[in-house]
Amino acid sequence: MTFHAFARRLRKHYEVSQADLSALESLPCETRSFLAKEWILQREDPKTRLLILTTGWAVRSRYTTEGQRQIIQILLPGDVLTPDAFVVRQSDHDILALTRATIRTYDRAEMHRLLLDLPSLAAGLWWSAAQEEGMLREHIVRIGRRSARARLAHLLLELYRRVCLISTPEENCLDLPMSQAELADALGLSAVHLNRTLRELQRAGMVEYSGDTLCLTDRSALAQLCDYDDLHLQLDNSADESAFCGTSGGPAEMQSNTSDRQSS
Amino acid sequence: MTFHAFARRLRKHYEVSQADLSALESLPCETRSFLAKEWILQREDPKTRLLILTTGWAVRSRYTTEGQRQIIQILLPGDVLTPDAFVVRQSDHDILALTRATIRTYDRAEMHRLLLDLPSLAAGLWWSAAQEEGMLREHIVRIGRRSARARLAHLLLELYRRVCLISTPEENCLDLPMSQAELADALGLSAVHLNRTLRELQRAGMVEYSGDTLCLTDRSALAQLCDYDDLHLQLDNSADESAFCGTSGGPAEMQSNTSDRQSS
DNA sequence: CGCACCTTTGAAAGCTTTCAATACGGGTGG
DNA sequence: CCACCCGTATTGAAAGCTTTCAAAGGTGCG
Numbered sequence: 001m002t003f004h005a006f007a008r009r010l011r012k013h014y015e016v017s018q019a020d021l022s023a024l025e026s027l028p029c030e031t032r033s034f035l036a037k038e039w040i041l042q043r044e045d046p047k048t049r050l051l052i053l054t055t056g057w058a059v060r061s062r063y064t065t066e067g068q069r070q071i072i073q074i075l076l077p078g079d080v081l082t083p084d085a086f087v088v089r090q091s092d093h094d095i096l097a098l099t100r101a102t103i104r105t106y107d108r109a110e111m112h113r114l115l116l117d118l119p120s121l122a123a124g125l126w127w128s129a130a131q132e133e134g135m136l137r138e139h140i141v142r143i144g145r146r147s148a149r150a151r152l153a154h155l156l157l158e159l160y161r162r163v164c165l166i167s168t169p170e171e172n173c174l175d176l177p178m179s180q181a182e183l184a185d186a187l188g189l190s191a192v193h194l195n196r197t198l199r200e201l202q203r204a205g206m207v208e209y210s211g212d213t214l215c216l217t218d219r220s221a222l223a224q225l226c227d228y229d230d231l232h233l234q235l236d237n238s239a240d241e242s243a244f245c246g247t248s249g250g251p252a253e254m255q256s257n258t259s260d261r262q263s264s
Numbered sequence: 265m266t267f268h269a270f271a272r273r274l275r276k277h278y279e280v281s282q283a284d285l286s287a288l289e290s291l292p293c294e295t296r297s298f299l300a301k302e303w304i305l306q307r308e309d310p311k312t313r314l315l316i317l318t319t320g321w322a323v324r325s326r327y328t329t330e331g332q333r334q335i336i337q338i339l340l341p342g343d344v345l346t347p348d349a350f351v352v353r354q355s356d357h358d359i360l361a362l363t364r365a366t367i368r369t370y371d372r373a374e375m376h377r378l379l380l381d382l383p384s385l386a387a388g389l390w391w392s393a394a395q396e397e398g399m400l401r402e403h404i405v406r407i408g409r410r411s412a413r414a415r416l417a418h419l420l421l422e423l424y425r426r427v428c429l430i431s432t433p434e435e436n437c438l439d440l441p442m443s444q445a446e447l448a449d450a451l452g453l454s455a456v457h458l459n460r461t462l463r464e465l466q467r468a469g470m471v472e473y474s475g476d477t478l479c480l481t482d483r484s485a486l487a488q489l490c491d492y493d494d495l496h497l498q499l500d501n502s503a504d505e506s507a508f509c510g511t512s513g514g515p516a517e518m519q520s521n522t523s524d525r526q527s528s
Numbered sequence: 529c530g531c532a533c534c535t536t537t538g539a540a541a542g543c544t545t546t547c548a549a550t551a552c553g554g555g556t557g558g
Numbered sequence: 559c560c561a562c563c564c565g566t567a568t569t570g571a572a573a574g575c576t577t578t579c580a581a582a583g584g585t586g587c588g
Contacts, residue, residue, distance in 0.1 A: 084394035092495040130348035136400040144452030145334040188408030
């Protein structure tokens with residue numbers, strides 16, 4: 001049984017029962033395909049279905065009146081494109097396919113009925129939204145208070161980590177289907193400066209790149225440069241400690257006895 | 265019956281039934297008070313309860329290793345401080361009281377049981393999270409692609425709008441309990457530059473301020489300066505059009521027949 | 529072969545930050 | 559009551575990081 005990327009992402013870090021994942025698999029959905037640079041959803045479009053990216057990369061973005069673009073979030077397979085489709089009427093931003101991409105779309109009412117029956121799946125969806133929020137918060141810090149070099153290093157480390165969650169890339173190698181201009185738009189930099197910064201990291205021996213593949217040759221140096229850790233990805237949340245799946249009520253105050261917070 | 269700010273915020277823009285709101289009111293909760301500049305929650309603290317800000321202002325923030333602070337989000341009465349408490353184990357950021365503040369805290373298991381029984385309340389909580397995400401996205405655009413002047417104008421307009429959702433301030437006046445340094449940390453600017461920018465807006469006749477009160481004397485000029493609209497606040501979402509509360513299944517594709525999207 | 533898009537580099541211009549120094553206002557202790 | 563301290567607000571000037579403007583090189587594709 002082949003679960004799609006969303007289930008894979010969930011399985012890895014938030015315990016959703018096998019049965020619930022199977023139920024999700026059998027929920028009717030539409031599959032839609034997009035070419036690279038095609039709009040998946042645009043600002044002011046109605047949000048009538050729940051969209052999940054299954055293959056390819058995409059971005060959320062917005063444009064200023066001066067025509068500048070800000071990429072808000074980079075979307076990977078398994079990411080939920082419209083976690084708020086249940087409660088929000090129209091999109092306040094654009095979603096653009098970076099590469100050829102496919103999505104699954106679910107009727108939000110059907111999905112909702114399913115969630116009512118399968119609380120662990122509902123929790124999984126909520127976890128996914130929480131992870132997304134964590135990434136948004138980190139993106140704000142990245143753009144607001146870090147130098148160009150640190151911004152880039154931080155984004156690359158995060159992307160590598162995220163890719164690892166849904167696949168097993170070659171060690172330290174990131175298949176990055178984004179132009180430098182797109183990276184710049186994500187980081188709030190100009191394309192020119194992004195280029196200089198990237199080459200600077202390369203000269204420093206921290207990254208290497210050729211075409212689409214980017215190798216983080218010195219991840220610890222990169223991490224030190226930008227103070228990276230991945231607490232914001234919310235990776236340590238086994239279901240038995242969450243309130244959703246346990247009916248036991250949970251301890252009033254639990255110790256912060258977490259085990260392995262990786263910070264690379 | 266006096267609902268607290270959260271209910272007020274919900275009632276205004278996302279239809280939650282009166283009965284559900286009452287049920288929320290009667291759910292056992294703790295009330296905790298904080299002094300200005302006191303930590304409400306810190307990075308790595310366990311998230312064991314659902315926290316809702318009832319009075320006072322607060323901020324989410326993070327610090328870089330160089331000691332710089334980025335304020336991620338400004339929190340007003342009625343905002344949910346830990347919407348992800350159900351599924352996330354520990355906090356990845358700090359929450360600081362800006363003013364004297366009080367919060368209500370709920371056991372997350374009890375709250376969860378309540379939500380299972382009251383789908384419209386669950387939808388309301390989800391809407392709240394969606395609004396929060398919308399604000400985070402907009403904050404990214406603000407910081408990433410706007411000039412200092414536009415950033416400030418945009419933030420002030422958003423804050424004014426948000427304050428209007430939970431109270432009825434004097435026309436165009438914003439009671440802003442933040443120092444210029446705090447505003448600067450929110451906007452990714454230095455305090456010095458924020459000061460200059462603020463005075464510039466003042467000289468241009470767009471704002472006026474004395475102490476804590478800031479008047480947006482020319483809101484349309486401000487809005488034009490930064491291209492403000494409040495689509496991201498998700499204000500037009502009557503429940504009867506969402507999938508959550510209607511059991512009818514909803515139309516496959518609904519027209520974007522929204523009525524009043526305010527943009528000034 | 530020519531067009532289109534992406535990458536690179538240099539140089540000047542510009543917006544923001546940093547550094548310094550001066551006020552201002554409230555609260556405290558002498 | 560007043561000196562004093564501290565956090566906040568202001569302003570000037572220099573330094574710095576990024577952007578913009580320009581131009582050249584590469585690569586893929588019709």
